[in-house]
Amino acid sequence: MLMAPQTGNIHSVHPLTDITFCAWVGQAAPGDWLEYHRGFLGIDVMPGMSTLSDKDRKRLGALARAAFRACEAGLVHLVQQRLGPDRFAYFAIARPKTGATPVPLDRLLVEPEAA
Numbered sequence: 001m002l003m004a005p006q007t008g009n010i011h012s013v014h015p016l017t018d019i020t021f022c023a024w025v026g027q028a029a030p031g032d033w034l035e036y037h038r039g040f041l042g043i044d045v046m047p048g049m050s051t052l053s054d055k056d057r058k059r060l061g062a063l064a065r066a067a068f069r070a071c072e073a074g075l076v077h078l079v080q081q082r083l084g085p086d087r088f089a090y091f092a093i094a095r096p097k098t099g100a101t102p103v104p105l106d107r108l109l110v111e112p113e114a115a
Contacts, residue, residue, distance in 0.1 A: 017059055018066035021092070022105040025070050028094035036067060037090040038083070066109060067092055074098065 016036055024034055037044070037060065044050050045061040052060065067090075071078045076092040083089055 015056070015059065016063060018062040018109055021063055021066050022070070022109060025075050025092070025094065026105050028076075030094055030096040032094045034092045035089055036063060036092055038087070040086050040088060041090055043086075 016034075021034070021036060028034070041060075041064060044052055045057060045064060047054075047057065050057045067076070067078055070076045070092065074095060076094055079091050079093065081089045081091070
């Protein structure tokens, strides 16, 4: 079952996609947080192992890749909280903006090397 993402100080849409995640990153203030998944991310994105529909599994994979690229670009911290056996909450926490030239968020979606 998909759960609506939770946020701190920011309203989110359901279901969360890579595009809505990047939009959140672009307007989040330092310290704002977004719960972008609940479950076991490594299993939930795997064909043949995930209990998600193929469409939801692919959406989650794209979301996870966007979150990782945003982390690599220094835009967010990625953390997880253990909720129970094989169940975690995955969070992105907005980092302070630096004086460096930012990577455009649309490039994060399509160019992993941009991060």
